[in-house]
Amino acid sequence: DIQMTQSPSSLSASVGDRVTITCRASQNIFSYLNWYQQKPGKAPKLLIYSTSSLQGGVPSRFSGSGSGTDFTLTISSLQPEDFATYYCQQSFSTPRTFGQGTKVEIK
Amino acid sequence: QVQLQESGPGLVKPSETLSLTCTVSGDSINNYYWTWIRQPPGKGLEWIGFIYSSGSTNYNPSLKSRVTISIDTSKSQFSLKLSSVTAPDTAVYYCARQSVNSQKIDSWGQGTLVTVSS
Numbered sequence: 001d002i003q004m005t006q007s008p009s010s011l012s013a014s015v016g017d018r019v020t021i022t023c024r025a026s027q028n029i030f031s032y033l034n035w036y037q038q039k040p041g042k043a044p045k046l047l048i049y050s051t052s053s054l055q056g057g058v059p060s061r062f063s064g065s066g067s068g069t070d071f072t073l074t075i076s077s078l079q080p081e082d083f084a085t086y087y088c089q090q091s092f093s094t095p096r097t098f099g100q101g102t103k104v105e106i107k
Numbered sequence: 108q109v110q111l112q113e114s115g116p117g118l119v120k121p122s123e124t125l126s127l128t129c130t131v132s133g134d135s136i137n138n139y140y141w142t143w144i145r146q147p148p149g150k151g152l153e154w155i156g157f158i159y160s161s162g163s164t165n166y167n168p169s170l171k172s173r174v175t176i177s178i179d180t181s182k183s184q185f186s187l188k189l190s191s192v193t194a195p196d197t198a199v200y201y202c203a204r205q206s207v208n209s210q211k212i213d214s215w216g217q218g219t220l221v222t223v224s225s
Binding site: 001012034042043044045046049051053055077088089091094095096097098099100101 | 209211213216217
């Protein structure tokens, strides 16, 4: 199985801050990397697919980059509705695997 | 706008079989991978497996011996069976849709909590 490791596991930030979350794969997954946002009691929501493609309806303050084994999700200016847990997921091979999550909290 | 809705018992006894159904509405069930994912309380996401609309399946090796995913395209439904459950199988179970081309999971059900307890 491909292991996905996110860092940090949690972070505290203020509204307006630029936030970066990283995700590392245990082997080359090319650009097969997706990002999801999950709020308490809700299903995950797709933000970014194929490393850098913005899912329809997702604000442009979210962006993704990377390739191979190292990937990044960036929120350019954190908004109140962005406080949530973020997961990366590889779609290069099965079993699909997720990172352990990064919880973004209010400072 | 596709919608997915899980249904099934919220409580299952140890050693019994967990059975859930996902009903798809608002779009065709054809030409997608239909996926089950679970999330134990307070923990991360675990991919269980998927089924293509043709009926071909792919399961997580960690669960493969206990999992069966099936599809009924005439009813726009797909189902999960997980046998011999134990307490660690307690989780919120999500059904979801994965596209073929981009491999993204773009639609999710609301999730249903299944508790394994006697």
